[in-house]
Amino acid sequence: MDVSKYKSLYLQETGEHISGIEAGLLAIEKTPGDSFALDNLFRHYHSIKGMSASMGYNPIMQLAHAQEDLLDKLRSGKLGVTSAMTSLLLKCLDAMKALVERVRADEPLDTDSSSLIEALKSCASGKEPLAPEPSAAPSAPVEGGHKLRLSSVMKVEGSVFDGLLASVGDLFMALSSFKALTHGTRSVEFKNGVHQIGKTINSLHESIISARMLPLEDLTAGLPRLVRDLANETGKNVALHTEGMDISLDRSILEGLGGPLVHIIRNAVDHGIEPTAERVQSGKPLPASIRIKASTRKDRVVIEISDDGRGMNRQKLKARAISSGIPAAKIEAMPDREVLKLVCLPGLSTAETVTSTSGRGVGMDVVKDAVEGFGGSLEIESTEYRGTKIILELPRTSSITKALLVETGGELFLVPISRIEKVIEVPSNELDAGTYAFAGAEIPLVELAASLGIKTGPRFSRTLIVLDASGTLSGTEGKTLAGLVVDDFGDEIDAYVKPLLPPMSRLRSAAGITVLGDGRPVFLLDIPQIILKALERA
Amino acid sequence: MPKKVLIADDTEFFRVALKDILTGGGYEVVGEATNGAEAVEMASSLKPDLVILDVVMPGKNGLEAAREISALKLPIKIVMCTSLGYEPIVEEAIRSGASGYIIKPLSETKVLNTLNSII
Amino acid sequence: MEGDKLVIALGNGKYALDTKTVAGIIELQKLPFLPGKSGFVAGVVSFRNEPVTVIDLKAALGEAIDTPEAGHKIIVLGSKGRLLGIDIGPSQVSFIWNEELRGRTTDEKRLFTSGRIYAADGPVDIIDWQALFNETARLLTTD
Numbered sequence: 056m057d058v059s060k061y062k063s064l065y066l067q068e069t070g071e072h073i074s075g076i077e078a079g080l081l082a083i084e085k086t087p088g089d090s091f092a093l094d095n096l097f098r099h100y101h102s103i104k105g106m107s108a109s110m111g112y113n114p115i116m117q118l119a120h121a122q123e124d125l126l127d128k129l130r131s132g133k134l135g136v137t138s139a140m141t142s143l144l145l146k147c148l149d150a151m152k153a154l155v156e157r158v159r160a161d162e163p164l165d166t167d168s169s170s171l172i173e174a175l176k177s178c179a180s181g182k183e184p185l186a187p188e189p190s191a192a193p194s195a196p197v198e199g200g201h202k203l204r205l206s207s208v209m210k211v212e213g214s215v216f217d218g219l220l221a222s223v224g225d226l227f228m229a230l231s232s233f234k235a236l237t238h239g240t241r242s243v244e245f246k247n248g249v250h251q252i253g254k255t256i257n258s259l260h261e262s263i264i265s266a267r268m269l270p271l272e273d274l275t276a277g278l279p280r281l282v283r284d285l286a287n288e289t290g291k292n293v294a295l296h297t298e299g300m301d302i303s304l305d306r307s308i309l310e311g312l313g314g315p316l317v318h319i320i321r322n323a324v325d326h327g328i329e330p331t332a333e334r335v336q337s338g339k340p341l342p343a344s345i346r347i348k349a350s351t352r353k354d355r356v357v358i359e360i361s362d363d364g365r366g367m368n369r370q371k372l373k374a375r376a377i378s379s380g381i382p383a384a385k386i387e388a389m390p391d392r393e394v395l396k397l398v399c400l401p402g403l404s405t406a407e408t409v410t411s412t413s414g415r416g417v418g419m420d421v422v423k424d425a426v427e428g429f430g431g432s433l434e435i436e437s438t439e440y441r442g443t444k445i446i447l448e449l450p451r452t453s454s455i456t457k458a459l460l461v462e463t464g465g466e467l468f469l470v471p472i473s474r475i476e477k478v479i480e481v482p483s484n485e486l487d488a489g490t491y492a493f494a495g496a497e498i499p500l501v502e503l504a505a506s507l508g509i510k511t512g513p514r515f516s517r518t519l520i521v522l523d524a525s526g527t528l529s530g531t532e533g534k535t536l537a538g539l540v541v542d543d544f545g546d547e548i549d550a551y552v553k554p555l556l557p558p559m560s561r562l563r564s565a566a567g568i569t570v571l572g573d574g575r576p577v578f579l580l581d582i583p584q585i586i587l588k589a590l591e592r593a
Numbered sequence: 594m595p596k597k598v599l600i601a602d603d604t605e606f607f608r609v610a611l612k613d614i615l616t617g618g619g620y621e622v623v624g625e626a627t628n629g630a631e632a633v634e635m636a637s638s639l640k641p642d643l644v645i646l647d648v649v650m651p652g653k654n655g656l657e658a659a660r661e662i663s664a665l666k667l668p669i670k671i672v673m674c675t676s677l678g679y680e681p682i683v684e685e686a687i688r689s690g691a692s693g694y695i696i697k698p699l700s701e702t703k704v705l706n707t708l709n710s711i712i
Numbered sequence: 713m714e715g716d717k718l719v720i721a722l723g724n725g726k727y728a729l730d731t732k733t734v735a736g737i738i739e740l741q742k743l744p745f746l747p748g749k750s751g752f753v754a755g756v757v758s759f760r761n762e763p764v765t766v767i768d769l770k771a772a773l774g775e776a777i778d779t780p781e782a783g784h785k786i787i788v789l790g791s792k793g794r795l796l797g798i799d800i801g802p803s804q805v806s807f808i809w810n811e812e813l814r815g816r817t818t819d820e821k822r823l824f825t826s827g828r829i830y831a832a833d834g835p836v837d838i839i840d841w842q843a844l845f846n847e848t849a850r851l852l853t854t855d
Binding site: 218225228464465467468507509553557558559560561562563564565567568570574575576578580 | 718744745747748756757758762763765793794795796802841845846848851852853
Binding site for chain 1: 676
């Protein structure tokens with residue numbers, strides 16, 4: 056059999072079976088006699104064995120075969136499921152995953168699985184499994200089990216969609232030049248034509264976007280296993296609850312979310328959740344809980360990861376920040392939410408001991424950078440003895456953002472439409488007070504030019520953009536508003552927003568950049584950051 | 594006229610591989626079922642000359658499907674397909690109405706020889 | 713040090729860039745604003761639909777900034793996906809070809825330069841644009 060042409064199919068289906076095995080093993084761990092789960096598990100191993108044999112991947116075939124034999128005994132009731140068995144099977148799964156990765160990477164399958172196979176055989180013959188020598192365990196992959204992976208339901212290379220999306224971005228840019236021309240023409244045919252093209256590009260864009268969307272579920276399916284392993288490692292008793300995992304996100308964002316999510320959960324298990332004895336003593340419920348809750352806010356998704364552990368220790372955080380060189384006066388003047396964010400400074404963590412899971416030198420700084428890297432924001436809430444909540448707000452789709460062109464001091468910027476509540480023309484003198492009466496409340500005003508250091512001349516009237524500032528002001532459950540003052544506003548455009556690349560990748564006030572039809576580069580403002588910065592100064 | 598074959602295997606990998614082998618060997622693959630129940634249904638509606646049934650499939654397995662297909666009393670030959678280590682099943686398969694068997698891993702000559710000897 | 717050089721007469725000095733790193737030259741009247749700019753960072757332009765951070769070369773190299781300059785001439789440098797625009801104002805450019813370089817280069821380094829060419833009409837410092845790029849990234853790290 057000419058195997059090369061079947062390799063991608065092999066990898067795809069093996070991947071699906073491996074996910075099935077992962078879910079199945081966790082199911083039988085909970086309900087050992089679950090015959091449906093046992094039947095399915097048997098079939099997954101059986102299929103992997105058959106495919107691997109056909110492809111000539113003998114080490115995978117042998118390992119799958121030994122597991123299949125054990126499952127055959129379990130599903131026929133000749134043996135009962137024990138927790139040692141599921142642990143062994145999970146270990147074998149990691150080894151199998153590692154081998155499949157080697158197939159993917161065209162590396163030789165020369166790892167030795169014999170100790171695992173021996174352990175499986177002794178298990179199938181009715182003996183309690185001898186724990187396989189850890190050193191002999193094939194590449195007992197350091198992080199093999201702890202990676203979140205997407206199922207490959209998309210049978211088209213992701214890069215194809217990236218290319219399509221980039222082309223649509225170019226179309227949008229070309230369209231914006233035509234739209235600019237329609238202002239100067241009376242030709243109804245031309246205006247109609249441009250309008251039609253616009254509609255077509257929009258629907259093309261929507262189809263591509265929806266083809267790229269995947270549910271959060273695809274990413275989080277691996278989390279129960281992660282939590283189980285972390286809990287076992289640390290001897291803690293933890294349960295994971297999820298909600299809203301049917302919300303779908305662009306594949307690229309979902310992929311980028313994997314690392315940060317694993318890290319946050321590791322932190323929660325390692326540092327947040329107390330050892331079982333401590334929880335018992337303080338009368339806290341067992342198992343401890345980690346909750347992931349997703350919800351939508353306009354075109355964005357909010358993902359909250361909360362634990363009911365001991366919460367963050369602000370004094371320790373402050374002390375660490377001071378010892379890392381931040382002036383004490385500056386720290387003392389910080390609002391509470393900023394103090395909590397000190398945990399995102401490189402190398403800062405309040406954990407007393409370095410554990411195998413979280414103490415790896417990468418910390419919340421990496422999480423924050425990653426989340427901000429795809430246009431998201433991170434907030435922390437924490438109450439001592441009650442727990443910590445990390446709130447990630449992310450765009451659901453990447454690249455094309457509806458945005459309003461605004462002008463101040465002769466410079467153009469973009470404000471995402473998703474943040475805009477209202478745009479009002481206001482005589483300049485009504486804005487002098489620094490706040491503005493809107494919808495029965497005094498909202499704080501931010502002068503964009505001053506915030507960015509742009510010179511402006513006096514004007515009779517200004518444009519006030521009332522913004523949804525949720526997630527940027529402390530103590531916000533409901534809607535918080537703020538006003539952004541600019542000189543004027545222009546068209547609403549579909550901007551193909553590119554991420555900021557070095558050397559400007561760490562700009563605080565901008566979330567991205569786009570190039571207009573006339574070649575002018577325009578920054579998409581990072582509204583939460585601009586409001587925060589202005590309020591910090593005030 | 595090429596002989597019409599129905600393939601039943603829950604694994605796309607094997608369906609694709611079998612189809613390649615069969616098409617190359619002058620057979621026409623008229624349908625692909627992914628489980629036993631689908632196989633029975635497609636056998637009765639498509640009336641192929643031959644059905645290749647994988648033994649391990651979700652829901653209704655290959656043996657059960659073989660029994661039901663032979664009960665249809667149609668001129669359909671049945672070939673079982675199974676993995677190494679399941680030879681004892683073959684005997685049961687023959688009792689269930691199968692005319693032959695293929696042992697995985699698949700090889701082109703093995704598959705075509707088996708089929709040619711049956712049809 | 714090998715390879716054809718683009719030479720910029722800037723203030724009292726002369727500076728060289730490898731021609732193979734030059735992706736293009738843009739001329740424009742007004743440089744769009746870059747929020748958070750500081751030091752010698754001047755603004756942003758687009759080059760073939762890609763945004764490019766622009767620095768003021770005179771300010772970076774410590775050459776006296778004489779008159780407020782009319783117009784900007786921006787040399788876009790690129791390699792391995794990194795892009796940087798350097799604004800040379802109204803300065804003139806010329807070339808030194810590889811064969812003219814032989815035996816005339818030294819590795820004397822100054823701020824943001826990586827070597828020196830003793831050309832027939834005086835010394836030319838070779839710009840180390842990767843160092844400029846790194847310093848630009850540092851200047852734009854606001855936190």
